[in-house]
Amino acid sequence: MSLVTRFAPSPTGYLHVGGARTALFSWLYAKKQGGKFILRIEDTDLERSTQASVDAILEGMQWLGLDHDEGPYYQTKRFDLYKEVVAQLLAEGKAYKCFCTVEEVDAMREAQMAAGEKPKYNGMWRDRTDHPSDKPYVIRFKNPLDGVVVIDDMIKGRIEIANAELDDLIIARSDGTPTYNLTVVVDDWKMGITHVIRGDDHVNNTPRQMNILAALGADIPKYAHVPMILGDDGKRLSKRHGAVGVMQYRDNGFLPQALLNYLVRLGWSHGDQEIFSIDELKDLFDLSACNRAPSAFNTDKLIWLNQHYMKTLPAEQVAEHLAWHLAEQKLNTENGPALTAVISVQAERVKTLKELVEVSRYFYEDFSEFEENAAKKHLRVVAAEPLALVQAKLAELSTWDAANIHQTINAAAEALGLGMGKVGMPLRVAVTGGGNSPALDQTLYLVGKERALARITLALDYIKQRAESN
Template identity: 85%
Template sequence: MSLVTRFAPSPTGYLHVGGARTALFSWLYARKHGGKFILRIEDTDLERSTQESVDAILEGMQWLGLDHDEGPYYQTKRFDLYKEVVAQLLAEGKAYKCFCTVEEVEAMREAQMAAGEKPRYNGMWRDRTDHPTDKPFVIRFKNPQDGVVVIDDMIKGRIEIANAELDDLVIARSDGTPTYNLTVVVDDWKMGITHVIRGDDHVNNTPRQMNILAALGADIPKYAHVPMILGDDGKRLSKRHGAVGVMQYRDNGFLPEALLNYLVRLGWSHGDQEIFSKDELVQLFDLDSCNRAPSAFNTDKLIWLNQHYMKTLPPEQVAKQLEWHIAAQQLDISQGPALTELVKAQAERVKTLKELVEVSRYFYEDFSEFDAEAAKKHLRPVALEPLQAVQANLAALADWSQEAVHQVINATAEQLGVGMGKIGMPLRVAVTGGGNSPALDITLSLIGKARSLARLNHAIEFVKQRSSE
């Protein structure tokens, strides 16, 4: 039998990191075992589901590179199927109509709590046949009243729940629309899902869903419930801890490879190894190595991983991800170095792609003012002679290559009999506007001859003006 996993988010918001990790675990398990990975959008909450959220989920999955073999399926397009299954359960006496009002159910639960009992529906319509013809009703599943449900959870181990602890849950609302526990069961059954990997907030739903599957005569999948992700303060991860939506990490300048590598290590390990390529993860991942305890999110660790991937991935791959940030920060790159060359020059100097764009504007855009601190320190009257000398020597260059520029800067220092610092820092401030850049030969070669000489001229005039004052 072919292995089939699924990722089934509800489109009521962005794709959060907990959902992304669940999707990653399901994707890896299917890929490792040569199985199938299905994407299913559980959009039956008509009031809260939005197309914007659907788009955000699809965009997040695409950005992370978690491709699906089937789907996306939408539950709202499968209502006829759910109604057929509800009708089948009714006809077979495995479900029944309940005519309780909301107020009656609330009163029932309040009385139970007052008596120190677990609040639950008491089954008052379970075996009645005196059905009114003028009252609305819901459909409830006839849960077994004795025995136990055993979940051989692939992460948490064996879990037993007595059927006496479970009440008869609603599977269809009074307007006929199906509820979550019914749609999930039908979809897992009809889509041939063999392994359900999901967050452990679903543990309470699992015995109910297993009972419905059994009532339908369906194969029951294996379950693996992944512990939640906590913030670094030990509380459930939320917006107060920073970004929790996957695309926010894209917006903040992280590479998908870094986020994937980080997410897989939140709850899974392979010895002491920290860095994994996608191919390695497919080869090594297994649910047996997942932790049972919650994991804490650590942004510093993610930043460390991001720096690693910025430095070690092929520059062309990083440059492709950089394009979005170039557009987001409205940087015109029609004149200036290719993005691949920019990555080679700057990747080791920054932590994120967003920061890379922020510190690289001088490669593409001219500036009218120098950084005040850098200019005060390095564009002093004493810098006039070195700047004029290096400008003249650079202007004579026919070959504007990194090697040629390097030789000219060294030769100018020798010509003037000064240390490299007397030439290097004024030159850096002159051509970049500030005091930080890659090596000068790289920086000037990427800025280009005409723009470098024009900026040097601007700096020389600035120093002359400063001298006269």
């Protein structure tokens, strides 16, 4: 039988990094085994599900590169199938109508708690046939009364739950709509899911779902419950810890390769190896090597990985993502250097793509003012002569490249008997607007001859005005 995994998010918000890690584990396991990965949108919570959340999930999966072989399937388009299965369970005596009101069920549970018992539905309509004709009802599954459910969890190991601990859960509401545990079971059955890899917050659902699958005569998949991700304070990861939505990491300037590499190491390891390509992960990933304990999110480690990928990925790949950030900042790159060239000189100097945009603005955007502190320190009257000489010599260059620019700046410094700092720093501020940039020859080359000369003129005018005002 072909291996089939699935990722089945509910569209009630963004794609959380915890969900993204679960999707990654499911995707990798299918890819390693030559199986199939299905994307299913569990949108039966009609009040909370939104199209915006669906779009956010699809966008997040696409950005991460977690492509699906089938789907996306939408549960709201499969209601007829669920109703058929509910009808089948009713006809076979494996489900029943329950006419209890919400108040009756609440009172039942309060009495049980008062008696020191576990609160659960007591099955009062399980075998009754005196059905009223004028009262609303829900459909409940007839859970086995004895025996145990055994989950041979691929991460957590053997888990046993006594059926006596489980009550007869609702599988269809009074308006006829199916509940989560029913839709999941039907979809996993009909889609041929062989391995369910999901968060361990679903452990309590698993025995219930296994019992429904058994009642339907369906094959029961293997289960792997992934421990949750915690913040650095030991509490469940949430917005108070910073970004938790996948696309927020994109917006903050992280590469998908870095986030994927980081997420896979949250709870899984292969020796001491830290850096993994996707191809390596497809070959090495193994659910049995996942930790049973929760993992703590460490943003500093993610930043370290992001820096690594910015420096080591082919510049063409980084440029694809940098282009998005430049567009978001409305920077026109048509009249500037190639993104790959900027990445080659800037990647070592920043932590994120967002920072890279900020320190690279002068390559694509002209300015009318200089950074105040840098100008005050370096665009002084004594800088006018070296700037004017460098400008004149640069204007004479017939070939504008880093080697010629480097030679020209050195020649100007020698002609004036000045150290490079007295020439280079005023020139850097003049051409970039500030005091930081890559190597000066590379910076001028990428800024371009016409732009560089015009900016030196702007700096000379600034120095002149500064002298006149003193």
